[in-house]
Amino acid sequence: MSERKVLNKYYPPDFDPAKIPKLKLPKDRQYVVRLMAPFNMRCKTCGEYIYKGKKFNARKETVMNELYMGLPIFRFYIKCTRCLAEITFKTDPENTDYAMEHGATRNFQAEKLLEEEEKKITKDREEEELNNPMKVLENRTRDSKMEMEVLENLQELKELNQRQASVDFEGMLGTYKELEQRTKEQEKEEDERETREMLERALVKRLRDSDSDSDQESESSSRPKKPSTDRPTDILTTDRLTDTQGMSVGGVKKAKVESWERSVGGLGGGGALGSLVVRKKPATSVPKPDTTVTPAGSNTQTVSKAAAIVLTEATKPITAQNGSSSLSLLGAYSDSDDSNNSE
16 A cells, blocks of 8 residues: 655656656736735725725736845735725835835825935935035035024023013022922921820820739739639539638638539538538437446446447437537436446
């Protein structure tokens, strides 16, 4: 199979390129190209405006017997969009532009024409001075005379303006300098005043803060210190703590409060939970002394009975206030001893 993209063609051994017939084309033949109008123009036939950038299918040809420094010049043929009149223009490599030739006039060309005219005048003058030295001298004297006239006219205009306008420029400059200096001084004074006010405000605030701190210290020293509550539930045990502190006398240590009583509170105290629970008070029984006569050998039995009574009373809960139960027990024990001794 042959290749899909053929890059090298096969030339047979007997190939002779001189035998290939040459295509003879005329030198002035035209090509159809797509281009845009290089400048704004107006048709001479119908007056239609053709703006720069409008696209045309133009015919291009090479201008015969016209070159610029070896570069060929091309001519383009287009048709008016309204009347189909033929318009031609060609390249201008000397000015890097296009030149209008036939069928329309170029718009916005006054400045370009003025520049071309000035260039033409300067070029002619240089050619004359190059060949005639007397012409050079005449041109210089004319130029110097013209400069002197211009300076005299300018001086006359200045004098006329000074006569008509009674304005003292020196005075104006002096007043402006004074005004500028005064504004600078005012700005400086304002800055100093603002800084002074800021310092005064800061000093007053500092004095107020020191006064408030001293007042707070005096108030805190005059007020009694409240017991600190480490936990939220310590409020329930504050009453019990105050009662125990009131009952404690100098030299007597306070009873240790259990952790559960500090958090919840006791049931028998006068705290927050003391009013909710009422404990049943057991009846206090005082043992009656035995009046029966016993023999002397029965002392040991009575002592053992008294010891048993003391043990039973000790196991009962102590509910009496100010130690009344303990006193009754001691009284009972002393009565039993007296009866035993009497026997």
